[in-house]
Amino acid sequence: MREQFEVRDSDAGGRIGELTVPRAGVTVETPALMPVVNPNIVTIEPSRMADEFGAEIIITNSYIIKTTDGLEADAREQGLHDLLDFDGAIVTDSGSFQLAEYGEIDTNTEDILQFQHEIGSDIGTPVDIPTPPDVSHERAESELRTTQERLELAETIDVGDMLVNAPVQGSTHVDLREEAGAHAAATDLDVFPVGAVVPLLNDYRYDEMVDVVAASKRGLSRDCPVHLFGAGHPMMFALAVAMGCDLFDSAAYALYARDGRYLTVDGTEHVEELDYMPCSCPVCVDETPASLRAMDDRDREEALAAHNLHVTFAEMRTIKQAIRDGDLMELVERRARAHPAMLDGYRALTDHAAQLEETDPASKGSFFYLSNESAARPEVVRHHERLDRLSPSGEVLLTEGDHSSDYDESWPVVPPFGPFPKALRNTYPLTAEMPSRLDRDAYEAAASGVARLADVNSDTSFTLAHEDWPESALALVPESVTVENLWRGER
Numbered sequence: 001m002r003e004q005f006e007v008r009d010s011d012a013g014g015r016i017g018e019l020t021v022p023r024a025g026v027t028v029e030t031p032a033l034m035p036v037v038n039p040n041i042v043t044i045e046p047s048r049m050a051d052e053f054g055a056e057i058i059i060t061n062s063y064i065i066k067t068t069d070g071l072e073a074d075a076r077e078q079g080l081h082d083l084l085d086f087d088g089a090i091v092t093d094s095g096s097f098q099l100a101e102y103g104e105i106d107t108n109t110e111d112i113l114q115f116q117h118e119i120g121s122d123i124g125t126p127v128d129i130p131t132p133p134d135v136s137h138e139r140a141e142s143e144l145r146t147t148q149e150r151l152e153l154a155e156t157i158d159v160g161d162m163l164v165n166a167p168v169q170g171s172t173h174v175d176l177r178e179e180a181g182a183h184a185a186a187t188d189l190d191v192f193p194v195g196a197v198v199p200l201l202n203d204y205r206y207d208e209m210v211d212v213v214a215a216s217k218r219g220l221s222r223d224c225p226v227h228l229f230g231a232g233h234p235m236m237f238a239l240a241v242a243m244g245c246d247l248f249d250s251a252a253y254a255l256y257a258r259d260g261r262y263l264t265v266d267g268t269e270h271v272e273e274l275d276y277m278p279c280s281c282p283v284c285v286d287e288t289p290a291s292l293r294a295m296d297d298r299d300r301e302e303a304l305a306a307h308n309l310h311v312t313f314a315e316m317r318t319i320k321q322a323i324r325d326g327d328l329m330e331l332v333e334r335r336a337r338a339h340p341a342m343l344d345g346y347r348a349l350t351d352h353a354a355q356l357e358e359t360d361p362a363s364k365g366s367f368f369y370l371s372n373e374s375a376a377r378p379e380v381v382r383h384h385e386r387l388d389r390l391s392p393s394g395e396v397l398l399t400e401g402d403h404s405s406d407y408d409e410s411w412p413v414v415p416p417f418g419p420f421p422k423a424l425r426n427t428y429p430l431t432a433e434m435p436s437r438l439d440r441d442a443y444e445a446a447a448s449g450v451a452r453l454a455d456v457n458s459d460t461s462f463t464l465a466h467e468d469w470p471e472s473a474l475a476l477v478p479e480s481v482t483v484e485n486l487w488r489g490e491r
């Protein structure tokens, strides 16, 4: 067990946790946002991030500090916390990003971890190899071996009570990602960044990002805090949290601001094109698009960066409340409507419903069926698995209508779940709030439930009485089941 990470609450694959960072003497509540601080270009002071935005943890780059004249000496002399003026937890990256960008760097794992320790970092990082998407399996595997050697080396370096990142690589090869996760979890390192997903996010390949994270999570254990490295747009936080990501770093708040871009949970606006402020953070209450445009560049950049941070932190609070309320999947479902690629991401998430189901609470407040994708949620998967263990006998009526004493047993049927014993009628998720105009996927999921029950109880005689299900659903019902359409007076 990793004692420094404790999960307090979960919903789907998402969790609220506590990451204890001993060197900083703080406990960070996750999911957490780590604003990226570039020590050479500070847009918003780290102390302001703590006071105004509630930042508990930030991330900076030790390689930039180490290779910038003046900064290195200041960091060694004052320590990182005084240098940046931040009392919370400080994570340092190692230069792996620069390695990926420029092909070589002037440090190695041993050297950079010692440097991070010396300047007072709370969570340090070895030099891993961030293998980009779409490379050959051979290259991804060979680079992964190098990353794994460096994690093993990192274990042997004495860094006191500084926590150490164990990046998970493997490009877009899910077998390698899973293996990398298992290897990293088996080390005694502490925090687990899923690396090199930025090119996927930049290209809106959210479905592949989900597959990469799901594979990494299969290898990692539940006590591993997971950092989705480089994912800073609030639009995709809910999706990533539902996959089981706990830490996010945002350079986006500052980079986008420099470009005049304004973040929202639905995407990105450009300040030149805004007529209204679609936000009520302090910046947007005080300013108008015209007043922002009239500012000098430096002031506008700072104002936009502050707005960007406000929406980013607000989204993290919205997500945590959704986990507490048990409606994280409903939030993901709403956010998925922001962009077609986000919808692909959400649909990919439901491909992993069985994996999410493992940590999904058995009982929550309510299940809102909001779109056809709801038919593939973890709760539906769990109900279908439960059907495998139920054994009604004799003549059994499965019905959307009235129950009948002509049968040995009579079970209700509710799309998208399918049949269930009457005694479960008032239990989650069978109390789901459904639209009255249902879609095909709901009926098909219910029909799959009927098929599942019939398949494991081949000696039982089933009759399905349905309210005019579409042909595509009825086609999934096995021939051994007698089918009656209640709407056509067949009963």
Ligand SMILES: [Zn+2]
Residues within 6 Å of the ligand: 279, 280, 281, 282, 283, 284, 285, 307, 308, 310, 311
């Ligand atoms: Zn705002």
